[in-house]
Amino acid sequence: MVRFKNRYILIQVKSEKNLKLTAAELADTLRKAAHKHYGDFGLASVSNLNVKLFYDRRKLAIVRASHGPHRFITSILPLINKAGKELAQLKILYVGATIRQCKKFVLNYNNNVLRKIIGTFNSEAEKKEFTDEVSNSLEN
Amino acid sequence: MNDYCYLDFSLKLKKEPREELAQIYIKGAIIKSLVAIFGKIGGQTDFELLTFDEARRKGILRVAVDFAIKLRIALTLIAEFQGIPSIFQVHNSSSQLNSLIDTFIEF
Numbered sequence: 001m002v003r004f005k006n007r008y009i010l011i012q013v014k015s016e017k018n019l020k021l022t023a024a025e026l027a028d029t030l031r032k033a034a035h036k037h038y039g040d041f042g043l044a045s046v047s048n049l050n051v052k053l054f055y056d057r058r059k060l061a062i063v064r065a066s067h068g069p070h071r072f073i074t075s076i077l078p079l080i081n082k083a084g085k086e087l088a089q090l091k092i093l094y095v096g097a098t099i100r101q102c103k104k105f106v107l108n109y110n111n112n113v114l115r116k117i118i119g120t121f122n123s124e125a126e127k128k129e130f131t132d133e134v135s136n137s138l139e140n
Numbered sequence: 141m142n143d144y145c146y147l148d149f150s151l152k153l154k155k156e157p158r159e160e161l162a163q164i165y166i167k168g169a170i171i172k173s174l175v176a177i178f179g180k181i182g183g184q185t186d187f188e189l190l191t192f193d194e195a196r197r198k199g200i201l202r203v204a205v206d207f208a209i210k211l212r213i214a215l216t217l218i219a220e221f222q223g224i225p226s227i228f229q230v231h232n233s234s235s236q237l238n239s240l241i242d243t244f245i246e247f
Contacts, residue, residue, distance in 0.1 A: 034179075035179065036179060036180060037179045037180050037181045037182070038178060038179040038181060038182045039175065039176055039177045039178045039179030039182055039183060040176065041177055041178055041179070041182065042178070042179050042182065075181075076181075
């Protein structure tokens with residue numbers, strides 16, 4: 001029997017304001033965009049769409065879509081400029097076959113972001129202060 | 141190789157329309173159906189209404205082979221024309237225009 005394949009899309013929501021967004025609102029935004037750009041056919045194709053995880057702090061979301069119609073989602077994400085009620089930009093970070101792969105990517109991605117930020121500091125004291133702050137926030 | 145597909149269709153209306161059946165209205169109805177079903181991006185299909193005989197309500201459409209299926213779906217799902225319940229019936233489709241003689245011309 002043929003397996004039913006899914007694709008998991010890792011999305012970053014960027015906004016200038018402090019965006020308050022829920023997983024349901026994000027799913028609704030994606031469905032509306034699919035209907036706008038790909039019509040009734042597109043909306044029916046992405047009926048399997050589901051926001052599996054939404055990290056509110058980092059504004060990262062993992063969206064599940066069927067393999068094939070996931071291209072509808074990935075192609076319309078750059079055209080979306082509103083998430084919920086606020087202006088926002090959606091950026092595709094990674095498209096993987098499993099949630100595990102997406103989580104691996106998030107770890108790597110966060111590591112790289114932290115290293116970039118640490119690289120901008122000039123003194124050792126600043127670096128230590130920042131790393132302490134990060135480790136404290138992780139403990140909380 | 142011919143990259144086009146020709147569709148011989150006829151428009152069947154439940155009652156007589158108030159205005160004349162101009163080619164532009166026929167094309168408009170098809171574009172409207174394409175956009176409703178396939179959206180802004182999916183509905184961008186280039187097709188041409190080569191001829192439309194108002195008396196017999198029959199016409200010929202030309203479309204690129206890649207979009208022929210999309211256009212046929214849109215034609216099938218049109219349920220009304222200018223507020224009148226209607227259907228677009230496709231009699232024949234071919235990559236050669238000459239092949240449509242059998243169904244398009246009445247001897």
